[in-house]
Amino acid sequence: MLVKNISQELKSEVSKRNWFSYWKHFKTNKEVYCSEINCLDKAEFGALVKKSSLDDESIFVIGLCTCHGKNIDQTHNHTIDLSPDAELINFNLTL
Numbered sequence: 709m710l711v712k713n714i715s716q717e718l719k720s721e722v723s724k725r726n727w728f729s730y731w732k733h734f735k736t737n738k739e740v741y742c743s744e745i746n747c748l749d750k751a752e753f754g755a756l757v758k759k760s761s762l763d764d765e766s767i768f769v770i771g772l773c774t775c776h777g778k779n780i781d782q783t784h785n786h787t788i789d790l791s792p793d794a795e796l797i798n799f800n801l802t803l
């Protein structure tokens with residue numbers, strides 16, 4: 709599944725929250741691997757994403773390794789392909 713990183717767009721509003729801790733708090737699987745489809749590194753970075761399909765405006769939090777976390781901020785279209793078992797945590801949950 710392709711998702712688009714929107715962490716930069718939302719940075720000013722939500723920069724005070726630690727999205728990696730948030731993701732770990734709500735995810736059901738105890739393993740904390742990077743959500744990218746081919747990556748087996750440990751996640752150390754939380755990112756805010758939207759699904760690429762235009763009819764879904766929901767915002768989710770995913771966990772990424774440091775490398776993918778940096779890359780997604782730098783690539784032009786800010787998209788990343790997620791693993792089928794990646795956990796997308798709804799952005800609006802209350803801690």
Ligand SMILES: [Zn+2]
Pocket residue numbers: 742743744747748749772773774775776
């Ligand atoms: Zn990765």
